[in-house]
Amino acid sequence: MVKNFWKIVNQVIKQADIIVLLLDARLINETRNLEIETKVKKENKPLIYVITKCDLVDKRELEKISLRPSVFISAKKHLGTTILRNRILLTGKKRYGNMEFFTIGVLGYPNVGKSSLINAMKGKRSAPTSSTSGFTKGVQKIRADNKLVFLDTPGVIPYKEKDSSKHVLIGTIDFNRAKDPERIVVDLMERYPGQIEDHYGVQPSPDFEHSIELIAKKRNLLMKQNKPDTERASRMILKDWQTGKMRLLVG
Numbered sequence: 233m234v235k236n237f238w239k240i241v242n243q244v245i246k247q248a249d250i251i252v253l254l255l256d257a258r259l260i261n262e263t264r265n266l267e268i269e270t271k272v273k274k275e276n277k278p279l280i281y282v283i284t285k286c287d288l289v290d291k292r293e294l295e296k297i298s299l300r301p302s303v304f305i306s307a308k309k310h311l312g313t314t315i316l317r318n319r320i321l322l323t324g325k326k327r328y329g330n331m332e333f334f335t336i337g338v339l340g341y342p343n344v345g346k347s348s349l350i351n352a353m354k355g356k357r358s359a360p361t362s363s364t365s366g367f368t369k370g371v372q373k374i375r376a377d378n379k380l381v382f383l384d385t386p387g388v389i390p391y392k393e394k395d396s397s398k399h400v401l402i403g404t405i406d407f408n409r410a411k412d413p414e415r416i417v418v419d420l421m422e423r424y425p426g427q428i429e430d431h432y433g434v435q436p437s438p439d440f441e442h443s444i445e446l447i448a449k450k451r452n453l454l455m456k457q458n459k460p461d462t463e464r465a466s467r468m469i470l471k472d473w474q475t476g477k478m479r480l481l482v483g
C-alpha cells in the first residue's frame with residue numbers, strides 16, 4: 233500500500249504539467265507534505281497550493297495564510313473555481329508558452345477534498361466522493377473542460393502511529409476506527425480553544441475531559457448509572473469534525 237502510494241505520486245508528478253497540492257483550511261500545516269513538494273520541485277513542475285474547505289473557517293483566518301501561489305476553494309459552495317481555473321491557465325502560459333491543454337495532477341491527503349474539487353471544476357459530478365477515506369482506487373483522468381484534464385489520486389498515504397491523532401483530524405483515519413478518541417478530542421480542544429465546547433453549547437473548562445463529559449450529557453450519550461459515555465461523545469465530535477459540521481471562528 234505504502235509503496236503503491238509513492239508510485240502513484242511519482243507517476244502523477246511525471247504525467248502532469250501542473251500540480252495542485254490541496255491543503256485543508258483548518259489544518260494547513262498538518263496537511264502539507266514536504267516530501268511531495270520536494271519531488272514536484274525536482275521534476276520542475278509548477279505547484280499551486282489549493283486551500284480547501286474554506287467555508288469551514290473564518291475569512292480572517294484565511295488572510296493569515298502566506299503560501300504562494302495559493303487559491304482558496306470551497307468545493308461545497310462552488311467558490312474559487314473560476315479563480316483556480318484562471319490561475320492554472322496563467323501558470324501554464326508562463327511555464328509552457330503557447331500550450332493549449334494542461335494536465336493537472338491533484339495531490340493531497342485523503343479526505344482533503346480532491347475529488348470534490350475536481351467535481352466542482354467540472355460543474356457536474358464525475359469523480360466519486362466519499363467522506364470515508366480510501367474511496368478513490370486508481371488514478372483517474374477527468375476532463376473538466378476543453379483545456380483542463382485532472383488526474384485524481386487515491387486516498388492512501390503512509391503515516392506513523394505517533395501521527396494518528398493528526399490523521400484522524402485530517403480524516404485519513406475514519407472516526408470509527410480512531411484509537412483513543414478522547415485523546416484526539418482533547419488535542420482538538422487544545423488547538424481551537426473554546427470552539428468545540430461552543431459548538432455543543434457547553435461551558436468551556438480547562439479540564440477538557442470534563443468538557444467531553446458535559447457534551448456527552450448534553451447529547452444524552454450515557455452508560456449505566458447515567459455516567460457520560462465519553463468515548464461515544466468523542467467519536468460523535470470527531471465525526472462532526474470530519475464531515476464538516478463545525479465551522480471555526482477566527483482564533
Ligand SMILES: Nc1nc2c(ncn2[C@@H]2O[C@H](COP(=O)(O)OP(=O)(O)O)[C@@H](O)[C@H]2O)c(=O)[nH]1
Pocket residue numbers: 284285286287288305306307308309340341342343344345346347348349360361362363365366368387474475476
Ligand atoms: N465543508 C466542505 N466539505 C468539503 C469540501 N470539499 C470536500 N468536502 C468534504 O470532505 C470529504 C472528503 O472529500 P473528497 O473530495 O472525497 O476528498 P478526497 O479524499 O481528497 O478525494 C467529503 O465529505 C466532502 O463532502 C468543501 O469545500 N467544504
Ligand SMILES: [Mg+2]
Pocket residue numbers: 346347348360361362367368385386387
Ligand atoms: Mg477522492
